[in-house]
Amino acid sequence: MKNVKTIEWLTSAMRNPDTKYIVFNNLRPLLEPISIKNSRWGYTLARIDSKDVQNYLQSNPHVVFLGLEKFSGETKKSTENEEEGRALFAVDVSSIEESLYKEMVPKSEFAAGFPLAMQLEPSEAGILSEARTVLDWLERYKFCATCGSATTVLEGGYKRKCENKECKSNKGVHNTCYPRTDPSVIMLVISQDGKRCLLGRQKRFPAKMWSCLAGFIEPGESIEDACRREVEEESGIKVGRVTYHSSQPWPFPASLMLGCIAYATSDTIKVDEDEMEDARWFRRPEVVQMLTHQHPQGLYVPPEQAIAHQIIKSWVRMTANL
Amino acid sequence: MKNVKTIEWLTSAMRNPDTKYIVFNNLRPLLEPISIKNSRWGYTLARIDSKDVQNYLQSNPHVVFLGLEKFSGETKKSTENEEEGRALFAVDVSSIEESLYKEMVPKSEFAAGFPLAMQLEPSEAGILSEARTVLDWLERYKFCATCGSATTVLEGGYKRKCENKECKSNKGVHNTCYPRTDPSVIMLVISQDGKRCLLGRQKRFPAKMWSCLAGFIEPGESIEDACRREVEEESGIKVGRVTYHSSQPWPFPASLMLGCIAYATSDTIKVDEDEMEDARWFRRPEVVQMLTHQHPQGLYVPPEQAIAHQIIKSWVRMTANL
Ligand SMILES: Nc1ncnc2c1ncn2[C@@H]1O[C@H](COP(=O)(O)O)[C@@H](O)[C@H]1O
Ligand SMILES: Nc1ncnc2c1ncn2[C@@H]1O[C@H](COP(=O)(O)O)[C@@H](O)[C@H]1O
Ligand SMILES: [Mg+2]
Ligand SMILES: [Mg+2]
Ligand SMILES: [Mg+2]
Ligand SMILES: [Mg+2]
Ligand SMILES: [Mg+2]
Ligand SMILES: [Mg+2]
Ligand SMILES: [Zn+2]
Ligand SMILES: [Zn+2]
Known part of the structure; x- marks a missing residue:
């Protein structure tokens, strides 16, 4: 996570109308064809507007903070994040119909495996890499490996904490709490x-x-x-x-x-x-x-x-x- | 693990009288001062005879297979492993009195932290590194991170398998089963x-x-x-x-x-x-x-x-x- 933010900052950023979301269905990112002619790269990660995920966020899906992006080439909106840029999150939309988000972005598709990901510009491939790894971790590492209890997600998706107060993993720093590489x-x-x-x-x-x-x-x-x-x-x-x-x-x-x-x-x-x-x-x-x-x-x-x-x-x- | 062995091979090797064990108490290895004069290195990992751990092994402590060692400088004993060398394992003896194993090896001590480990010869430091990491993993990753169930140790300490047959981690290959680096x-x-x-x-x-x-x-x-x-x-x-x-x-x-x-x-x-x-x-x-x-x-x-x-x-x- 490039910028460590407080829980209050993250909660407010998730609601901010300038914020964008990239969406994953069963770990497949929604990709949009690049419109620039003769580009070396075929796709970008589709950016969904904040307003279009707010309802869905009520169901508590996995969300990962990916950093701040410049408002490049766009009319600047009045926002407290004007200088920093707008926040980018990834959200797991596996529990809803694929068509819902596909219809928001013309010609987009949920890309299976890596062949399509290979057609992303390197900076987009980097974002995909981070988001996919953390979403997968959030889904497959739900329980504390030390004591088997449930865990709570913290720090924008980059940390899990065991809910059992007596657990050894809550004393000192342990790698059980962090995504694995x-x-x-x-x-x-x-x-x-x-x-x-x-x-x-x-x-x-x-x-x-x-x-x-x-x-x-x-x-x-x-x-x-x-x-x-x-x-x-x-x-x-x-x-x-x-x-x-x-x-x-x-x-x-x-x-x-x-x-x-x-x-x-x-x-x-x-x-x-x-x-x-x-x-x-x-x-x-x-x-x-x-x-x-x-x-x-x-x-x-x-x-x-x-x-x-x-x-x-x-x-x-x-x-x-x- | 340098040599992948079957469960039958490992079980028999653990009992073989030629086999040696290095022992750890709360992740501290038992070290023995080097007797060679003017050696650059101060210590070796104390090797305990197979017969001296057999009783203790009944209590099912964490055991890690570390590979095969040459019978260097020693009288060769008649054994089926003659050509390959003898097996080396690490065993966690945290649940017994420190003095028991210390008394078996003159001047030995359970070394805390890394200052003493820094005085090991590089090949011994390598063995310590592998053994300590795997023992720590066996102790702190007892439960399946995907579903919270108990797990079974396999492959000489290098793998854990979720006991819940329905668990996703039992379909395909998942890193939840392997020690983490x-x-x-x-x-x-x-x-x-x-x-x-x-x-x-x-x-x-x-x-x-x-x-x-x-x-x-x-x-x-x-x-x-x-x-x-x-x-x-x-x-x-x-x-x-x-x-x-x-x-x-x-x-x-x-x-x-x-x-x-x-x-x-x-x-x-x-x-x-x-x-x-x-x-x-x-x-x-x-x-x-x-x-x-x-x-x-x-x-x-x-x-x-x-x-x-x-x-x-x-x-x-x-x-x-x-
Ligand atoms: N795998 C990990 N094991 C331990 N701490 C981690 C891990 N990943 C991230 N951290 C965090 O990184 C901090 C140490 O900072 P640094 O070594 O500079 O990355 C720790 O206090 C943890 O908050
Ligand atoms: N962290 C890990 N993730 C997945 N497989 C692993 C891991 N560590 C060891 N393995 C094993 O390594 C095999 C792949 O072999 P290799 O990539 O050549 O090391 C897998 O089939 C697993 O049995
Ligand atoms: Mg760091
Ligand atoms: Mg740091
Ligand atoms: Mg540091
Ligand atoms: Mg391998
Ligand atoms: Mg291999
Ligand atoms: Mg390979
Ligand atoms: Zn726990
Ligand atoms: Zn499981």
């Missing part, structure tokens, strides 16, 4: 000769898509340890040096992807049949074809909004002399 | 002129200790976003470029510290009085004194086992020409 590693493994990289297919991948190996960080591990363990588990390949590339939040439901380049110290692949459908070495020219959708068999890698794409592209660029 | 950023902020770095004091720090700023990653953030937000919240300083340095698990209770160097784009500090006691710019020569415990007023930074120390030292080395 699961760090995971995603890595491109480079062969010992530097000429090939290791890509894999999870069983649930669309046909012909190959990507970097990935896995959750386990208790007590560093990023570098987790890379070595996951690569060995999934492909049998041993890894030495690991370098960090970049990170990306992944809100399905709450990962922080830590992207790395990992250098193999062995060559023979032994695929973990439980977790993976396949894994193999690819030479650079083939990877270039996969990145640019020119592979003769139609093999491809994830799109540019995915960190896997960026790591793979980075290696291709680093090795232009191969 | 909280990613957090820790960063050394470098001034615009490159000559100073920003150090802060949290209220709970020992007197005269200064360290890097740090904070939890929030939903939907990348490492780089979180660095910028936390630095601005805690010190008012704006940050532009962020580079990753290294990561370290921090088992108090379950953080993954992501160490960065962050480059300031503003200069005037405004300390967040709620979260911090103080924050200020330090010039390189003063930082060198703090690293080497030669500061005239006795100011110092965390010890070398802490990632903060390594990041600070890295900057001092990068700027040897200042």
